[in-house]
Amino acid sequence: MIHSCAMRVLLTCVSVCIFLGTGEALAQTGATGPIADLNARAKELHESDPAGSLAVAQQALALAREAKDVPGEAEALNYVAYAYRQQSLLDPARKTALDSVRLFVQVGDPYGESQGYNTLGLIEADDGKFPDALEYHLKALAIRQRTDDKEGLSYSFNNLGNAYRNMGQYDQALEYHQQGLVLKVELGNRSSEAYSHHNIGLVYFVMRDYPKALEAYRRGLAIREELQDTRAIAVSLNGIGSVEALTNPAAALRTYERALALRREVGDQRGEMATDINIGDLYRRRGDMTRATEALNRALTLSTQIDAPLMRSTALKGLAEVEAARGDYRAAYEHQIQHQAARDEMFSLENAARLQRLRVAHEAERQEAAITSLQERGKAQEAELARVRTMRTALGVIAVLVALSLALLYARFRLKQQSEARLRAQAEQLQAAMDREHTLKGLLPICASCKNIRDDNGYWTQVERYVSEHSAAEFTHSICPTCFEGLYPEHTQTPDAPSAH
Numbered sequence: 001m002i003h004s005c006a007m008r009v010l011l012t013c014v015s016v017c018i019f020l021g022t023g024e025a026l027a028q029t030g031a032t033g034p035i036a037d038l039n040a041r042a043k044e045l046h047e048s049d050p051a052g053s054l055a056v057a058q059q060a061l062a063l064a065r066e067a068k069d070v071p072g073e074a075e076a077l078n079y080v081a082y083a084y085r086q087q088s089l090l091d092p093a094r095k096t097a098l099d100s101v102r103l104f105v106q107v108g109d110p111y112g113e114s115q116g117y118n119t120l121g122l123i124e125a126d127d128g129k130f131p132d133a134l135e136y137h138l139k140a141l142a143i144r145q146r147t148d149d150k151e152g153l154s155y156s157f158n159n160l161g162n163a164y165r166n167m168g169q170y171d172q173a174l175e176y177h178q179q180g181l182v183l184k185v186e187l188g189n190r191s192s193e194a195y196s197h198h199n200i201g202l203v204y205f206v207m208r209d210y211p212k213a214l215e216a217y218r219r220g221l222a223i224r225e226e227l228q229d230t231r232a233i234a235v236s237l238n239g240i241g242s243v244e245a246l247t248n249p250a251a252a253l254r255t256y257e258r259a260l261a262l263r264r265e266v267g268d269q270r271g272e273m274a275t276d277i278n279i280g281d282l283y284r285r286r287g288d289m290t291r292a293t294e295a296l297n298r299a300l301t302l303s304t305q306i307d308a309p310l311m312r313s314t315a316l317k318g319l320a321e322v323e324a325a326r327g328d329y330r331a332a333y334e335h336q337i338q339h340q341a342a343r344d345e346m347f348s349l350e351n352a353a354r355l356q357r358l359r360v361a362h363e364a365e366r367q368e369a370a371i372t373s374l375q376e377r378g379k380a381q382e383a384e385l386a387r388v389r390t391m392r393t394a395l396g397v398i399a400v401l402v403a404l405s406l407a408l409l410y411a412r413f414r415l416k417q418q419s420e421a422r423l424r425a426q427a428e429q430l431q432a433a434m435d436r437e438h439t440l441k442g443l444l445p446i447c448a449s450c451k452n453i454r455d456d457n458g459y460w461t462q463v464e465r466y467v468s469e470h471s472a473a474e475f476t477h478s479i480c481p482t483c484f485e486g487l488y489p490e491h492t493q494t495p496d497a498p499s500a501h
Helices: 003-023 035-045 050-067 070-086 091-104 110-126 130-146 150-166 168-187 190-206 210-227 231-247 249-264 269-286 287-305 310-326 330-436 463-470 483-487
Strands: none
Touching: 003 310, 035 050, 035 070, 050 070, 050 110, 050 287, 070 091, 070 110, 110 130, 110 150, 130 150, 150 168, 150 190, 168 190, 190 210, 190 231, 210 231, 231 249, 249 269, 269 287, 287 310, 310 330
């Protein structure tokens, strides 16, 4: 059975490889300009040069904030978080990733939001908080399923597999890794496919199913050799060496040496340190304490140079075991004390980190409360604006209705005037017609002797009566001069004749 020291080192080493395969940073689609170029450069460097990636991402961050480019700022923060995590600066990585997620949510970018949750899941896994890591990866998974982001889903499945493996739920881990592998094959993502094979091999390794572990590791190695990915090839070789250390130690030593050479070639100091610890443990179990000490001391020196307290503690424990195997218990005791001091220092750092996390959480809650307050204020202002707009609309409608009513009243008034004028004209015309009706016209049958007039019914009526009944005329009686002479000749005088005496 492999020594617990080597197992811990292997898991630490694999944690790095998980980041490279499943935590791959993806650039925002459609982004252009200098900020997008810097973010793309940060993505390009995030595996091979974390420090360089951090510097470029911070430049992008400064430019984005100056230009008030919130999507660019969110993406830059995500790459800053990746770089911090690569350098084991988990607390600043966590805070930066949370800021990134907040901004992605603010601009309504589900793609970026899922990337942020993916980053947070990887950070929590590195910190040993596997339930928290699982929660973040499930959030990312839900968004990617909703948006049908198949590439993102393949990463989420792989990360969930790692989370379940770390929690000892191996069947679920294998199930998720297989789902991720199917998607990666479908998408033709060969590099990521190799990482899935490697992580499947790790599940079988911790399950102590070494033949299946070795088979999965070798499948990943074949793809990486095809792609000529030197850094990833070294990761596969280290995994294969861990299996061979239990089944074929001589072959394991050759595999480790090859992995070590490749890691030195690409400048992967963390990987180099992990492989040296594995080599030191293998030499110790083979009884070669001199070479074991050399390998462990190389790892110890590197752990100090790159500030890796966990690796330092592991190397010191390995040296204590080597000295104990030699019988030099004083040296073993000194290394054990140093190992314990390193563990105590890590414990103190963890306590400080917990305090920092509490502060970050408090600040995040404060910012969240401020954001909620601003959102509520914005909603209230929006409601007030809506009310004012509604009132203005109502007043406008009322004004239009009043104008229409006045227009209708005026039109009605004008119509009434015109109607009255027409009525007056018609009345005048009727009156004139009626006046004309009292004027007798046409032929009247009149008696040649008595002058009576025959009416429409055949009765004879005096002229005076007929005219009175059929007109407005009234009669007054008098005697014309002619009749007067006939009736009263004695009273008639001729002006030219002399009067008789």
